[in-house]
Amino acid sequence: MIEINELKPTDLEPAVELFRRTIPEAFREEGLAALTAEIQQEIEGKRRMLQDALFNERSPIRFLVARMGANLVGMISIGPCNDDIVRCTGGRLKIIPELGSLYVLREYQGQGIASALIKAMANSLADRGIESFCLDSGYRNAQVKWLRKFGQPYSTVQDYWGQGLAHMVWHCEVAHYLS
Structure with a gap:
């Protein structure tokens, strides 16, 4: 049974641990495991986002977490x-909120958790009157998943990250992902 809730202060360390486990896996899957400094930068950036979301009442960032039993997954x-996103779309989506930081522990993948998180976030956006969101990816493995989930991207910039490495941006209607 998946339970989805707003991030709360007691979730901080389990959430950071989730990033410590999933971000290096994402880099490894892309053949980028040697980029240890960049991996640590990414984890620390996520930690700062979590702290901002939790402890800065003016933060525009919100997190939802998924649990199975007592585990944050x-x-x-x-x-x-x-x-x-701004660069890849010529600024056309700069006022559209970005769906991001979607991570699920490997041992829980394939159980509908990511889909449930997307639906829960879409419901939250709809409740606030927000009609669309965007997301992006430079990871080839994630791009394959997002192409299945969100269809053709709004924008694709070839060689963005280097020769043969594209960056894709999707612009999605919230109504298509409501539960």
């Missing part, structure tokens, strides 16, 4: 769109 965020 996945999470998702929504916040302002990142600079890559």
